[in-house]
Amino acid sequence: MRGSSLRFRLAALGALAVILSLTAAGYVLVHLFSIHVERQALAEMEFQLEQVIAAIQEQEDGFHFAAQPLNDPRFARPYGGRYWQVDANNQTLRSRSLWDYELPRTDLQPGSIQTTNLPGPDGEQLLALRRHVQFPSGAKAVVSTAMNATELSQARREFSQDLYPYIILLGAFLIVGQLFQLTYGLRPLRRIGSHIAALRSGDEKRMGDDWPQEMKPLAREIDGLLEAREAAIEKARFRAADLAHGLKTPLQALMGEASRLRQRGEDDPANAIEGVTEAMQAHVERELARARAALSPGHARAEIADVVDRVLGVLKRTPRGKEIDWHLDVPDHLSAALDPADLAEAVGALAENAMRHAVSAVTIRAGDADEFVELHIIDDGEGPANKDLVDLAQRGMRLDQSSNGTGFGLSIAKDIAEAAGGWLTMSPRDPGVCFTLSLPTKLI
Structure with a gap:
């Protein structure tokens, strides 16, 4: 089964790790991009807020603007996506982009600044920056600038669309590189399998030392087993030879005794002894042949x-x-x-x-x-x-x-x-x- 393959398991686990890691990395990058874009938007709105505050003049009949506070055409276009509003007592000044819509009021602590989400004039969600301002006369006002939050979502979506193809391409390169790494890294395992097969077939006699450092102990152990096996085989062969030599002398003595009996005219006892001796010789030869066949060296x-x-x-x-x-x-x-x-x-x-x-x-x-x-x-x-x-x-x-x-x-x-x-x-x-x-x- 493929699940039992070491290569398949390593490749599958590596591919899963690459996919999970790149997915998490893509999510984190998009999240960081969103934070960066929002930070840039707030910095821009703070600058716009300062411009609106700088343009406000306090007169006897209320607050007025000495000049147009912001030149960005989006503040002049109805529902243009950029908005400002000044709330002072019962007076409200707002950008033309709000048209007939008024941002919800809120109370702030003196000198405080607030980042919040507000409903917009066209039903959209707004990201707003508000500051509590106190003028030299003691009059107080809350100045707000806002922008359409959909722009931030759109920027995040476009960044994701641009990023993920490269993430997928990077993942493919990493997986292919991992497969090459596995192929090269596991090559000694295939080699050791073929080398052991060569040992079985007799084409090789020893594993040798030409192996990676991590596999040398295994090769040395296999060579040690082979040497021990050959020593045991050689010892068994000597014992079989000693057995044959030890039996040869008494069997020859029996054949000599049968010859002497025949010379004295006792043919029946001589024939009986020769028959038994020949049968014993055949048994010994057969068992020695089986022993030699079983103890044949591996090469x-x-x-x-x-x-x-x-x-x-x-x-x-x-x-x-x-x-x-x-x-x-x-x-x-x-x-x-x-x-x-x-x-x-x-x-x-x-x-x-x-x-x-x-x-x-x-x-x-x-x-x-x-x-x-x-x-x-x-x-x-x-x-x-x-x-x-x-x-x-x-x-x-x-x-x-x-x-x-x-x-x-x-x-x-x-x-x-x-x-x-x-x-x-x-x-x-x-x-x-x-x-x-x-x-x-x-x-x-």
Whole structure:
């Protein structure tokens, strides 16, 4: 599932963080812009307020203006969006822009200034600045300037419309940059996966030190495990060799005792001892073969053509092997992921079985099959019946009870193939039988 991908989770969390951060940043920027615009508007209205106050003259019949207080045409145009008003006792002076509308009055403390929101002449909301003024004669007035608050909202909206496309573009750049960062940052993880696969396939023997600083401890631990495994395998191989050597001497002694009994004319006891000894030897060889196959080093690789040539070189020197017409078709480039000694033992068991049952010829050929290599060994003998094929690889099973074999060769070949991750199959031919040894080209 994509949710289980480290790259996907980091990319999703990073993209979410970028989106949330830029959204919050955009909101804060718009808010700061609104505060700035309102501050500028209040500064402008304060300046206008000072101009209105400076233009007021107190006379006997009330307040008048010595000149037009403000030259901005918006104060002269009805509902122009800029307004001023002077409230003194029962007298009210106001800008032409208010037309027949009068701003609501309010009481202020002497010398105080107030920022407030008021309803406007056209139903709009106004931002107003008011100041309490006391003249030298003692007369008091409240002077107000106001502006349409919609202008501030419009400025904020236009700023948002200009800002958010750049916010979105910045977010896209940040997300793409984060994806590039993830790709570069996680590259060693992909590399370590492929390197471990190479260790499994035998193409590499150690992780090495060419890793980022944070991954070197992991690489060293893996190399330590590999070294410990190889040391354990080597120790087990020595123990298997010691076992074989330890059993060889007593078995040879038993065979010598059987020979002495035969020389004295005691054939029955001699035959019994030889039969038991041969069975014990077969059991020991089989178990040692299984042990060697199970303990094959992780980088083992066998060249098929070389192993087959060595096996046939031995068999052709036997009396029976000299009588057989050997047909060989094994390409040089084929290899299998197992120890050459194990492959030689499996091929030797199958080739010896084919030689023993062949009439005149044995064919050995090999080829690729996906990630496996198939080695076919075919004899032209009489061959078993279909119902007997299943029994051939069972322990000690021989269809030809008159031969001298112990019946463990096919079972050993089967065990070696399965330990390497392959299998042994048998199929009847006309004439003869075909044994197919399927072995992986990469380590399991």
